[in-house]
Amino acid sequence: MTIALIAGSGMAGRAAALTLRRVGWTGEIVLVGDDPEYPYDRPPLSKSVVVGTADMSKVIKPAPEVYEQDGIDLRRGVTVTVADASAKTAELSDGSTVAWDALVLATGCAPRQLPIPGLELPGVHRVTRLDEALEIQSVLATGPKHLAIIGGGFIGMEVAAAAVAAGHTATVLEAAPKPMSRPLGPEVAERVLQWAMDRGVVVRAGVGVEQVSGDDIATGVRLVGGEEIDADLMIVAVGQTPRLELAQQLGCEEIVGGIKVDAGMRTSVADVYAVGDIAAFPSKWADEDRIRVEHAAVAIGHGQVAAEQIATGEGRYDDLPSFWSDQGDLTLNVVGVARPDDEIVWRGDHALPACTAFYLREGKMRAAFSVSDMKTLRGVRKLFAAGVSPTPEQLADPAVDLAALAAAG
Amino acid sequence: MTQVSIGSLSDFPEGTPTRVEADGTALCIVRVGDTVHAICDDCPHAEASLSEGDFLADDMAIECPLHGSAFNLTTGDPDCPPATEAVEVFTVTVDGDSVLVDV
Numbered sequence: 001m002t003i004a005l006i007a008g009s010g011m012a013g014r015a016a017a018l019t020l021r022r023v024g025w026t027g028e029i030v031l032v033g034d035d036p037e038y039p040y041d042r043p044p045l046s047k048s049v050v051v052g053t054a055d056m057s058k059v060i061k062p063a064p065e066v067y068e069q070d071g072i073d074l075r076r077g078v079t080v081t082v083a084d085a086s087a088k089t090a091e092l093s094d095g096s097t098v099a100w101d102a103l104v105l106a107t108g109c110a111p112r113q114l115p116i117p118g119l120e121l122p123g124v125h126r127v128t129r130l131d132e133a134l135e136i137q138s139v140l141a142t143g144p145k146h147l148a149i150i151g152g153g154f155i156g157m158e159v160a161a162a163a164v165a166a167g168h169t170a171t172v173l174e175a176a177p178k179p180m181s182r183p184l185g186p187e188v189a190e191r192v193l194q195w196a197m198d199r200g201v202v203v204r205a206g207v208g209v210e211q212v213s214g215d216d217i218a219t220g221v222r223l224v225g226g227e228e229i230d231a232d233l234m235i236v237a238v239g240q241t242p243r244l245e246l247a248q249q250l251g252c253e254e255i256v257g258g259i260k261v262d263a264g265m266r267t268s269v270a271d272v273y274a275v276g277d278i279a280a281f282p283s284k285w286a287d288e289d290r291i292r293v294e295h296a297a298v299a300i301g302h303g304q305v306a307a308e309q310i311a312t313g314e315g316r317y318d319d320l321p322s323f324w325s326d327q328g329d330l331t332l333n334v335v336g337v338a339r340p341d342d343e344i345v346w347r348g349d350h351a352l353p354a355c356t357a358f359y360l361r362e363g364k365m366r367a368a369f370s371v372s373d374m375k376t377l378r379g380v381r382k383l384f385a386a387g388v389s390p391t392p393e394q395l396a397d398p399a400v401d402l403a404a405l406a407a408a409g
Numbered sequence: 410m411t412q413v414s415i416g417s418l419s420d421f422p423e424g425t426p427t428r429v430e431a432d433g434t435a436l437c438i439v440r441v442g443d444t445v446h447a448i449c450d451d452c453p454h455a456e457a458s459l460s461e462g463d464f465l466a467d468d469m470a471i472e473c474p475l476h477g478s479a480f481n482l483t484t485g486d487p488d489c490p491p492a493t494e495a496v497e498v499f500t501v502t503v504d505g506d507s508v509l510v511d512v
């Protein structure tokens with residue numbers, strides 16, 4: 001019997017396991033995750049889960065019985081500790097050894113560690129795993145709270161916006177002078193930040209956190225310079241780093257901070273695939289030789305392609321990368337690959353409730369950012385699919401029908 | 410499975426998604442000519458009500474108002490990310506003027 005071993009049961013690993021059966025793989029599927037939960041979607045954690053509005057059947061999915069029905073040997077709370085490329089074996093923390101024919105690395109990221117004293121105190125939370133998000137939920141459920149959020153990336157801003165919308169108060173502390181500039185570029189990031197502040201989120205950018213204050217329990221943070229910020233709970237969301245230990249044991253080639261793969265998600269080591277946050281993959285939508293992105297839809301697409309490759313020897317990942325971020329009542333959608341130094345063209349005015357910005361490089365549309373402007377977003381997808389890049393003037397003019405431009409070719 | 414009456418044809422304006430509850434199931438109903446389509450109103454991706462989205466006549470699909478996956482009214486399949494799962498499609502019978510859904 002041939003065995004496909006999947007290390008990591010997050011969004012990419014889960015997709016690989018479920019797809020293997022769908023495309024007719026008849027071998028064994030062993031899906032190993034160090035998280036004790038059934039596989040779940042990570043994006044809701046920082047949005048609906050922390051404030052308790054999530055429909056959990058849409059977070060933990062598919063339903064647990066699906067693994068049994070599909071004959072997926074799901075090992076929860078188990079770590080793949082050692083992987084060997086020449087023997088084609090892996091050792092698991094439950095004491096077992098798996099002899100694999102194909103190995104999918106889907107190990108995702110680990111939260112970045114900050115050298116700040118006091119982070120270990122009770123009252124300091126993270127939001128990368130379901131159990132952590134549920135812990136925050138149980139604290140917020142006891143009444144209005146003030147949150148100090150260390151890190152003003154998407155995840156920190158999402159928690160802040162969700163908490164404020166639910167009647168709490170939140171202060172976001174960010175070391176960079178312009179939060180979210182890296183993924184969105186400074187001009188768009190500034191808008192998003194302003195919208196958050198208009199909704200009551202307090203943002204302190206360009207500040208350093210010196211320590212978490214409190215003796216037995218965290219009571220706030222002290223900033224560099226001495227200012228104290230009191231808080232009922234603290235959330236650390238300062239980014240993450242890919243977990244490459246297994247790939248390194250196997251000797252997989254690395255590039256741009258991830259594991260180098262081809263369009264079929266194959267690493268440099270035979271029968272070893274890398275998917276999701278750890279994968280540095282080729283994309284016709286980017287200028288770079290390989291890109292690495294930390295977004296859900298990409299992770300799922302990677303998992304599906306790796307499964308197709310294992311089962312049929314075919315399948316390429318060439319989707320248009322996209323991601324979304326829900327910040328309270330605002331939903332941001334980004335399609336394409338944006339760079340912080342791209343030229344920005346706004347469509348019409350850049351005011352809410354609905355607006356779109358385009359990212360241009362060498363005069364060509366590379367990405368679009370949109371808030372509640374679904375018609376434009378759909379037009380943009382059609383333009384990308386048709387390989388049509390309108391002029392900046394056309395993009396800027398709300399009267400121009402983008403879908404029609406795409407159809408005209 | 411039960412067949413439930415959800416109203417008459419004139420209750421559903423052409424091409425305008427409408428939310429109805431049928432036997433405890435929230436449905437998104439769209440009438441196209443004399444044909445009525447019913448899909449689950451709950452977007453399989455996150456927390457959106459599909460009847461708040463737009464009907465895309467060219468694609469015969471409903472576009473989710475939050476992140477833009479468009480669900481085909483016949484197959485239920487999404488056309489682009491972030492949704493990856495199909496939405497449930499329900500069988501609709503138009504009997505004279507009355508609209509019946511199997512839920």
Ligand SMILES: Cc1cc2nc3c(=O)[nH]c(=O)nc-3n(C[C@H](O)[C@H](O)[C@H](O)COP(=O)(O)OP(=O)(O)OC[C@H]3O[C@@H](n4cnc5c(N)ncnc54)[C@H](O)[C@@H]3O)c2cc1C
Nearest residue numbers: 008010011012034042043080108276277294295296299323
């Ligand atoms: C709070 C939060 C909000 C997000 N919001 C969005 C969003 O709105 N939109 C968006 O596009 N993206 C979002 N993302 C990003 C998205 O969730 C990730 O890109 C996606 O989950 C990556 O999938 P993955 O499978 O590569 O990694 P993960 O989903 O992180 O899964 C990796 C899994 O592998 C396990 N693991 C690691 N090493 C081992 C080992 N040796 N043995 C066994 N198991 C192991 C880990 O514990 C983990 O469970 C968000 C992420 C987080 C954390």
Ligand code: FES
Nearest residue numbers: 452454455473476
């Ligand atoms: S909620 Fe419908 S696509 Fe996200």
